[in-house]
Every structure is written in structure tokens, then in C-alpha cells.
Amino acid sequence: MKRIVIVGAGAVGSHIGALLTKHDQDITLLDYWHEHVEAIRREGVRLSGMSEADSQTIRVNAMHMAEAAQLAHQKPVDIAIVATKSYDTEWATMMIRPYLAADGFVVSLQNCINEERIAGIVGWGRTVGCIAARISVELYAPGQVRRQAPTGAAHHTVFRVGEIHGRVTPRVSRLAELLSLVDTAKVTTNLWGERWAKLSHNAMRNGVAAVTGMRGNDIDGDEAVRRFTIMLGAEAVQVGQALGYELEKVGKIDPRTLARADTDAQAYQAVEDLLVKERTDRVRGDLQRPSTGQDILKGRRTEIEFINGYVADQGRRLGIATPYNEKVTRLVNEVERGTIQPDPRHIKEIA
Structure with a gap:
């Protein structure tokens, strides 16, 4: 059995770790939130979801980050899953590196594009990527994770x-098999296209939630705010295409259509119609809040520099204008500093 350590037991890490433990996998959660780790040790991870079957409490092995040195006296780590915020990627990878098995590897299971940061520490040969698409989980209290998608x-x-490198290898096939114990999983030969599509989706929603204070369904339901998100997505896809990536769907939106939405009225209408339909079809949308919006509510640092900020940085490097992504990055930074408060008017004035 593979020894798996999940570095960063936030919403995604705790959710996955608990369900893999339920299926008799050798899992250790490693986190720096003291109250969260202690709650898991006392009571386990309490999961709730959209059905009675999704609600359960699972006992999981959990360690404080300060206890990581104890790993030296335990079985080597075969798979280290980094599920931290992007700004914690380097130190988290550096911390777990000494405890990897000879053929052990590190998996980035994060919102943003961090494989290069991980490879800079453990090497490209020990780096694997994994996208969790539309999993919609929230750590709303110590030891308690709520899932808001079926x-x-x-x-x-x-x-x-x-x-x-895009090839199918035994280790990614095995990892996909393990994750299928949690939910649907596959091996992709297009990691970078998947990554940029997820980044584009996050670029459309996360910063907007932080600046406006709105939930996902409210964002899609407001015409002016919805227009702003479409412009964000168009810029993000244009940059990804210029980088040479073959983007997968951005949520349910065809990336080629989204890329044209800033100048083509027909493309814009197609994207808008899909977002409106998604809003009416979405279940429990009143509970959905993108992670950057959650960070603002919790008073935590956001990943905005690794989402919209990253799109804008790459756009500048390529000579592609990204005014909407630049603006939302600045606004989120102002909200973080407390110079402005979350309010839909910040977006509506621009849109």
C-alpha cells in the first residue's frame, strides 16, 4: 500500500484524505491550523454534502506541521499531495522532500499553476499535476468540510x-485509480490545457467574489457583474492560447467561443446564455462561494496574484492587454489591505 501524505489539510485536502482513509488507504494529513488538527484528532473529519450519504464522520491520521520531523521515523512517503495555497507551495514542497521514498513524487492538487515551483525543488521527474474541477468544498469550521456540488x-x-510531458504512466494511472475512490477521475494527456482552463475558470469567479462579496449564483445573476466575468475569461483564454495550450472547456464554456466574447457579439451572447442557464440549473447555489471570497471572509491572504495576477503577468510578457484581470487584481489587493470593503459597485462601475 502506498504511503500518502497530504500537505495542507484545507477543504480539498481534508475531503480527499478522509474519503481515501475510509477506503483503507494509508493517509496522513499535515496542516498548520492548530485547532483544525486537534478537532480531527478528537472527532475525525466531519463531511457534509448534498445527500444523506455524503454526510459522515471519518477518523483520519493528522499531524501538526511542527511535528513533521516525526516522519523521519516512519515509512517513507510514496505520494506527497501538496494541497496548500499557491503562496505556500515552495516551503511545503521543501518540507516534505526529505521524507520521500526513492521513487516518491509530489502532486500539485492546487487551484493554480505550481508544477514549475515544485519541480524547482524536487525535479521535474518527481512532479505530477492534478486538477480538482468544480469540486466545491468548503472548510467552514475546524474538522468540518461541506461539499456543495453533487x-x-x-x-x-x-x-x-x-x-x-503528457504521457500516460503507471504512476498517474494508479493515482487516478486512487482518486476515483473519492469521485470521478481520469488520466489526462493534456495537463497544461487542463491547468489553464481551470485557471481561466478561477479568473472569472474568484477575484470577483472577493471584490463584490457575492456568491456564485449572485455573480451570474447580475448582468453587469456577469459581463465583467466574461471579459476576464476572454482575456485569460487569449493568453492561454498565445502560450500554445490546447484549452479544455472552461467550466462548460467552449474556450474558442470565450476567447472571442470580448469582440464578437454572437460569441458573447452564447457565453452569457450558458452562464444564465447554469445559474438556473445549479443546485444549492446559494451556498456556493469561490475560494478567494471565502479567504476574504476568513481574513486570510488570497491567491489573487497566482490567478488573475498570473494571467496579467503572462499577458504583459506576451504583449496581450489584460485590463480586466489587472483591475480585479488591484481591487482584491485593496480589499485585503482594508482600504475598500467588498461591494458589487466596484465591479459594476467598470462593467
Whole structure:
């Protein structure tokens, strides 16, 4: 059995770790939130979801980050899953590196594009990527994770595991098999296209939630705010295409259509119609809040520099204008500093 350590037991890490433990996998959660780790040790991870079957409490092995040195006296780590915020990637990878098995590897299971940061510490050969698409989980109290999207949806694959070079290898096949114990999973030969599509989706929603204070359904339901998100997505896809990536769907939106939405009225209308339909079809949308919006509510640092800020940085490097992504990055930074408060008017004035 593979020894798996999940570095960063936030919403995604705790959710996955608990369900893998339920299926008799050798899991250790490693986190720096003291109250969270202690709650898991006392009571386990309490999961709640959209059905009675999704609600359960699972006992999981959990360690404080300060106890990480104890790993030296335990079985080597075969798979280290980094599920931290992007700004914690380097130190988290550096911390777990000494405890890897000879053929052990590190998996980035994060919102943003961090494989290069991980490879800079453990090498490209020990780096694997994994996207969790539309998993919609929230750590709302110590030891308590709520999922706000249905599990096992036939029309949607949650986990996409891939090698940097795009080939299918035994280790990513095994990892996808393990994650299928949690939800739908597949091996992708297009990791970078998957990554940029997820980044584009996050670029449309996360910063907007932080600046406006709105939930997902409210964002899609407001015409002016919705227009702003479409412009964000168009810029993000244009940059990804210029980088040479073959983007997968951005949520349910065809990336080629989204890329034209800032100048083509027909493309814009197609994207808008899909977002409106998604809003009416979405279940429990009143509970959905993108992670950057959650960070603002919790008073935590956001990943905005690794989402919209990253799109803008790459756009500048390529000579592609990204005014909407630049603006939302600045606004989120102002909200973080407390110079402005979350309010939809910040977006509506621009849109």
C-alpha cells in the first residue's frame, strides 16, 4: 500500500484524505491550523454534502506541521499531495522532500499553476499535476468540510491527473485509480490545457467574489457583474492560447467561443446564455462561494496574484492587454489591505 501524505489539510485536502482513509488507504494529513488538527484528532473529519450519504464522520491520521520531523521515523512517503495555497507551495514542497521514498513524487492538487515551483525543488521527474474541477468544498469550521456540488456526476470528471510531458504512466494511472475512490477521475494527456482552463475558470469567479462579496449564483445573476466575468475569461483564454495550450472547456464554456466574447457579439451572447442557464440549473447555489471570497471572509491572504495576477503577468510578457484581470487584481489587493470593503459597485462601475 502506498504511503500518502497530504500537505495542507484545507477543504480539498481534508475531503480527499478522509474519503481515501475510509477506503483503507494509508493517509496522513499535515496542516498548520492548530485547532483544525486537534478537532480531527478528537472527532475525525466531519463531511457534509448534498445527500444523506455524503454526510459522515471519518477518523483520519493528522499531524501538526511542527511535528513533521516525526516522519523521519516512519515509512517513507510514496505520494506527497501538496494541497496548500499557491503562496505556500515552495516551503511545503521543501518540507516534505526529505521524507520521500526513492521513487516518491509530489502532486500539485492546487487551484493554480505550481508544477514549475515544485519541480524547482524536487525535479521535474518527481512532479505530477492534478486538477480538482468544480469540486466545491468548503472548510467552514475546524474538522468540518461541506461539499456543495453533487458527487459522481456522470457528465463531469472531477479529478484530472497528468504527467508534465503528457504521457500516460503507471504512476498517474494508479493515482487516478486512487482518486476515483473519492469521485470521478481520469488520466489526462493534456495537463497544461487542463491547468489553464481551470485557471481561466478561477479568473472569472474568484477575484470577483472577493471584490463584490457575492456568491456564485449572485455573480451570474447580475448582468453587469456577469459581463465583467466574461471579459476576464476572454482575456485569460487569449493568453492561454498565445502560450500554445490546447484549452479544455472552461467550466462548460467552449474556450474558442470565450476567447472571442470580448469582440464578437454572437460569441458573447452564447457565453452569457450558458452562464444564465447554469445559474438556473445549479443546485444549492446559494451556498456556493469561490475560494478567494471565502479567504476574504476568513481574513486570510488570497491567491489573487497566482490567478488573475498570473494571467496579467503572462499577458504583459506576451504583449496581450489584460485590463480586466489587472483591475480585479488591484481591487482584491485593496480589499485585503482594508482600504475598500467588498461591494458589487466596484465591479459594476467598470462593467
